[in-house]
Amino acid sequence: xxxxxxxxxxxxxxxxxxxxxxxxxxxxxxxxxxxxxxxxxxxxxxxxxxxxxxxxxxxxxxxxxxxxxxxxxxxxxxxxxxxxxxxxxxxxxxxxxxxxxxxxxxxxxxxxxxxxxxxxxxxxxxxxxxxxxxxxxxxxxxxxxxxxxxxxxxxxxxxxxxxxxxxxxxxxxxxxxxxxxxxxxxxxxxxxxxxxxxxxxxxxxxxxxxxxxxxxxxxxxxxxxxxxxxxxxxxxxxxxxxxxxxxxxxxxxxxxxxxxxxxxxxxxxxxxxxxxxxxxxxxxxxxxxxxxxxxxxxxxxxxxxxxxxxxxxxxxxxxxxxxxxxxxxxxxxxxxxxxxxxxxxxxxxxxxxxxxxxxxxxxxxxxxxxxxxxxxxxxxxxxxxxxxxxxxxxxxxxxxxxxxxxxxxxxxxxxxxxxxxxxxxxxxxxxxxxxxxxxxxxxxxxxxxxxxxxxxxxxxxxxxxxxxxxxxxxxxxxxxxxxxxxxxxxxxxxxxxxxxxxxxxxxxxxxxxxxxxxxxxxxxxxxxxxxxxxxxxxxxxxxxxxxxxxxxxxxxxxxxxxxxxxxxxxxxxxxxxxxxxxxxxxxxxxxxxxxxxxxxxxxxxxxxxxxxxxxxxxxxxxxxxxxxxxxxxxxxxxxxxxx
Amino acid sequence: xxxxxxxxxxxxxxxxxxxxxxxxxxxxxxxxxxxxxxxxxxxxxxxxxxxxxxxxxxxxxxxxxxxxxxxxxxxxxxxxxxxxxxxxxxxxxxxxxxxxxxxxxxxxxxxxxxxxxxxxxxxxxxxxxxxxxxxxxxxxxxxxxxxxxxxxxxxxxxxxxxxxxxxxxxxxxxxxxxxxxxxxxxxxxxxxxxxxxxxxxx
Numbered sequence: 031x032x033x034x035x036x037x038x039x040x041x042x043x044x045x046x047x048x049x050x051x052x053x054x055x056x057x058x059x060x061x062x063x064x065x066x067x068x069x070x071x072x073x074x075x076x077x078x079x080x081x082x083x084x085x086x087x088x089x090x091x092x093x094x095x096x097x098x099x100x101x102x103x104x105x106x107x108x109x110x111x112x113x114x115x116x117x118x119x120x121x122x123x124x125x126x127x128x129x130x131x132x133x134x135x136x137x138x139x140x141x142x143x144x145x146x147x148x149x150x151x152x153x154x155x156x157x158x159x160x161x162x163x164x165x166x167x168x169x170x171x172x173x174x175x176x177x178x179x180x181x182x183x184x185x186x187x188x189x190x191x192x193x194x195x196x197x198x199x200x201x202x203x204x205x206x207x208x209x210x211x212x213x214x215x216x217x218x219x220x221x222x223x224x225x226x227x228x229x230x231x232x233x234x235x236x237x238x239x240x241x242x243x244x245x246x247x248x249x250x251x252x253x254x255x256x257x258x259x260x261x262x263x264x265x266x267x268x269x270x271x272x273x274x275x276x277x278x279x280x281x282x283x284x285x286x287x288x289x290x291x292x293x294x295x296x297x298x299x300x301x302x303x304x305x306x307x308x309x310x311x312x313x314x315x316x317x318x319x320x321x322x323x324x325x326x327x328x329x330x331x332x333x334x335x336x337x338x339x340x341x342x343x344x345x346x347x348x349x350x351x352x353x354x355x356x357x358x359x360x361x362x363x364x365x366x367x368x369x370x371x372x373x374x375x376x377x378x379x380x381x382x383x384x385x386x387x388x389x390x391x392x393x394x395x396x397x398x399x400x401x402x403x404x405x406x407x408x409x410x411x412x413x414x415x416x417x418x419x420x421x422x423x424x425x426x427x428x429x430x431x432x433x434x435x436x437x438x439x440x441x442x443x444x445x446x447x448x449x450x451x452x453x454x455x456x457x458x459x460x461x462x463x464x465x466x467x468x469x470x471x472x473x474x475x476x477x478x479x480x481x482x483x484x485x486x487x488x489x490x491x492x493x494x495x496x497x498x499x500x501x502x503x504x505x506x507x508x509x510x511x512x513x514x515x516x517x518x519x520x521x522x523x524x525x526x527x528x529x530x531x532x533x534x535x536x537x538x539x540x541x542x543x544x545x546x547x548x549x550x551x552x553x554x555x556x557x558x559x560x561x562x563x564x565x566x567x568x569x570x571x572x573x574x575x576x577x578x579x580x581x582x583x584x585x586x587x588x589x590x591x592x593x594x595x596x597x598x599x600x601x602x603x604x605x606x607x608x609x610x611x612x613x614x615x616x617x618x619x620x621x622x623x624x625x626x627x628x629x630x631x632x633x634x635x636x637x638x639x640x641x642x643x644x645x646x647x648x649x650x651x652x653x654x655x656x657x658x659x660x661x662x663x664x665x666x667x668x669x670x671x672x673x
Numbered sequence: 674x675x676x677x678x679x680x681x682x683x684x685x686x687x688x689x690x691x692x693x694x695x696x697x698x699x700x701x702x703x704x705x706x707x708x709x710x711x712x713x714x715x716x717x718x719x720x721x722x723x724x725x726x727x728x729x730x731x732x733x734x735x736x737x738x739x740x741x742x743x744x745x746x747x748x749x750x751x752x753x754x755x756x757x758x759x760x761x762x763x764x765x766x767x768x769x770x771x772x773x774x775x776x777x778x779x780x781x782x783x784x785x786x787x788x789x790x791x792x793x794x795x796x797x798x799x800x801x802x803x804x805x806x807x808x809x810x811x812x813x814x815x816x817x818x819x820x821x822x823x824x825x826x827x828x829x830x831x832x833x834x835x836x837x838x839x840x841x842x843x844x845x846x847x848x849x850x851x852x853x854x855x856x857x858x859x860x861x862x863x864x865x866x867x868x869x870x871x872x873x874x875x
């Protein structure tokens with residue numbers, strides 16, 4: 031590949047790529063992100079390639095392995111262009127039929143289409159599926175159409191035009207101004223205005239400045255940064271390069287956790303390609319601006335997402351937060367001005383430069399502009415990555431896009447913002463998502479994790495779970511975090527075990543204050559949030575555990591018992607056969623009972639009892655009724671007397 | 674460099690640019706408790722005992738004085754209801770590990786900290802890091818370091834280095850506010866270099 035030496039040459043190359051591509055040529059795109067690979071997309075992709083060769087279609091049909099399409103619940107996903115027919119949950123054995131029927135025969139295979147659970151109708155095109163229809167996929171949308179390993183694909187959709195615009199039509203100061211005007215706020219956690227951060231670095235003294243991508247995403251259940259870096263690495267690089275130009279930096283780092291090997295691979299390939307094309311390196315696009323990027327693999331410690339810890343790790347030391355009262359954008363990596371933004375934030379930059387701040391601020395709420403990618407997981411029908419304009423309500427995200435709660439269960443809470451976030455109850459479903467809106471409600475935006483919880487979830491246990499995660503992930507340097515969270519976890523664990531006592535809530539509140547006021551970094555300061563938010567909205571559950579030794583969600587093992595209702599048991603023996611600890615006392619025509627001594631509370635009996643009987647009950651906070659005498663347990667069937 | 678005047682506990686204190694609030698207070702003879710601070714070492718900010726209340730722009734917040742740089746007109750309170758409450762809790766958390774450490778006991782008396790508030794888990798080390806930092810920063814040997822993270826974090830001598838360096842040094846021993854360091858050394862010695870080949874000739 032020859033270097034591109036000017037903005038005109040870039041446009042000429044783009045035109046030649048577009049004209050060499052026949053828009054009518056059939057093309058099969060298949061999602062090939064990490065999550066897709068886990069659901070078998072690799073096998074499907076290689077089968078597609080084989081099948082195309084076998085059927086003599088090589089050269090007449092394109093196959094493109096793209097990044098994550100977002101609808102992970104239904105993966106692997108293929109889209110057949112130009113018609114944009116969407117097939118879901120493809121298995122290798124479906125492939126030959128797809129090629130024969132749809133590619134050659136131009137017929138649609140009904141069974142592979144999406145079925146709308148509300149109407150039971152089959153939907154052919156992506157744009158009509160409720161999951162996609164209600165999104166605004168500005169940043170994430172291209173993921174499904176480009177091959178991340180092919181720079182030409184990115185150029186074909188207008189890639190690097192924002193960089194050319196910034197370099198040739200704007201001064202660095204104007205770029206900073208535009209980003210400031212857009213009110214882009216960091217998508218990593220705190221929601222700090224990106225433009226102000228950039229300005230601080232730009233004005234800070236020193237010739238050497240750094241720009242850094244935080245791709246250390248470590249929230250349980252969140253993977254939007256991974257998907258963006260895997261699926262559209264050039265958009266991140268383009269944003270980073272624009273940022274570098276704006277603040278006067280010539281060196282950039284991508285800090286990515288090594289558990290994201292595909293992201294590392296794709297972004298490394300992207301850097302190499304961009305260098306070959308003259309989009310990175312010396313004299314970018316002939317503008318005289320130099321900028322190089324290095325990939326740094328982190329060991330995957332949650333605390334390394336904290337900015338000062340990340341920079342310490344980049345310097346080659348243990349990833350511990352650095353105590354500082356001077357911001358990193360003035361004194362950061364190697365004590366030099368450093369702009370650190372996360373993957374999604376950087377990906378927004380090319381859009382803002384291309385379309386202008388006014389376009390960007392049209393989307394969103396008063397204080398949160400643009401879109402946000404959420405990772406919607408948990409007790410929800412459509413698990414996946416969704417990108418929505420800021421200001422969409424939680425209800426719309428969970429029900430319109432997420433398809434609601436499975437199994438006819440009731441919604442209980444949504445946990446947003448990762449381990450440092452909080453749980454929001456049903457009363458707040460109409461809350462508009464935005465940085466300040468979520469913070470005000472006692473949770474936070476964080477990087478965009480969203481875990482939906484149903485009625486079976488115990489909120490005390492949820493708080494316990496997140497504090498357990500944070501105890502493991504704390505670096506252990508400062509006392510309020512290392513010791514305070516540990517004590518919080520111990521107290522919460524005791525409560526879920528029915529060993530809670532009066533005064534525990536107050537003790538937890540005191541520990542929470544200590545961590546919040548005195549911890550060294552954001553991990554410790556925000557660690558009490560899971561507790562504080564669940565206490566705020568679900569205090570009754572804490573009290574039930576402590577005072578009545580009862581778990582209202584019937585979830586905490588130590589506080590529940592399984593009991594077979596003698597009026598409902600039909601002695602079908604299913605539970606007795608499935609019980610792993612032989613705790614069911616039963617027999618043919620004999621009403622079953624649970625031996626409470628032997629029962630391990632695994633819940634198998636509860637799950638396997640046929641719904642038409644539903645004889646097994648979970649009880650909490652009340653004594654298990656006394657066993658009934660053997661003679662009363664005999665079931666008399668069909669009027670026939672038992673002897 | 675012109676002097677910066679700030680107010681600590683109602684007293685006007687002069688300090689130099691680049692000083693921390695703790696240094697300014699110490700210079701003025703105002704006592705702020707510390708555990709992980711040592712004048713020969715870089716500020717560390719781990720024990721959080723030296724936190725003070727700051728008033729700026731009508732709002733108050735807690736900062737650790739060993740790291741916070743002095744500013745003109747800063748209003749600092751080294752004791753306040755909030756400071757005392759948080760300090761007491763920090764002491765109680767530490768006392769569960771090292772209930773008999775003298776430094777902690779004295780402070781516990783001052784702040785009314787209950788050493789039995791939390792279940793006793795005597796690991797003795799309070800993670801002040803004085804030994805680790807002294808060895809790295811002053812002696813440049815790094816014979817002792819932190820291993821693991823979170824609640825599993827502990828100090829550990831590196832046998833290869835310790836067997837050569839520690840015998841004639843032991844300068845970290847008196848720095849330790851508990852007995853954890855000596856114990857760690859004895860353990861490392863017993864397990865890794867029990868012979869006396871590095872001992873000074875009798």
